Amino acid sequence: MSGMTHGQGRxxxxxxxxxxxxxxxxxxxxxxxxxxxxxxEHRRTRISGVWIAVVIxxxxxxxxxxxxxxxxxxxTVHFLGMxxxxxxxxxxxxxxxxxxxxxxxxxxxxxxxxxKENRTTRRAVR
Numbered sequence: 001m002s003g004m005t006h007g008q009g010r011x012x013x014x015x016x017x018x019x020x021x022x023x024x025x026x027x028x029x030x031x032x033x034x035x036x037x038x039x040x041e042h043r044r045t046r047i048s049g050v051w052i053a054v055v056i057x058x059x060x061x062x063x064x065x066x067x068x069x070x071x072x073x074x075x076t077v078h079f080l081g082m083x084x085x086x087x088x089x090x091x092x093x094x095x096x097x098x099x100x101x102x103x104x105x106x107x108x109x110x111x112x113x114x115x116k117e118n119r120t121t122r123r124a125v126r
Contacts, residue, residue, distance in 0.1 A: 068093065 071089035 064093070 068087070068089040071092075072087045074085050075088040075091050076083060076085045077091050
């Protein structure tokens, strides 16, 4: 098997156990990385994060619009002695928004509580 190429262009020969050329070198990941041209690193920026968020939000809004258009059946809603009728999807959307606002309110209160605790701890350390 004379003249066979192995690894990174190194030639080796073998004739029945009698090696007449250099032994094939073990190819390592380091050798491969050194031979490859350096690629510029792509760093995530705020703009790229915003762009991804806008694309995801647009896709979600399209799905929400499809959901609303497919659920236009009228539903009667009773709340605190009042009643009214509106499309089912809109009623579900209002309830989801109310739930999100409730979670944001509780989360905001907890953040304020932690900031106040952090401020008093920093003052005590000084």
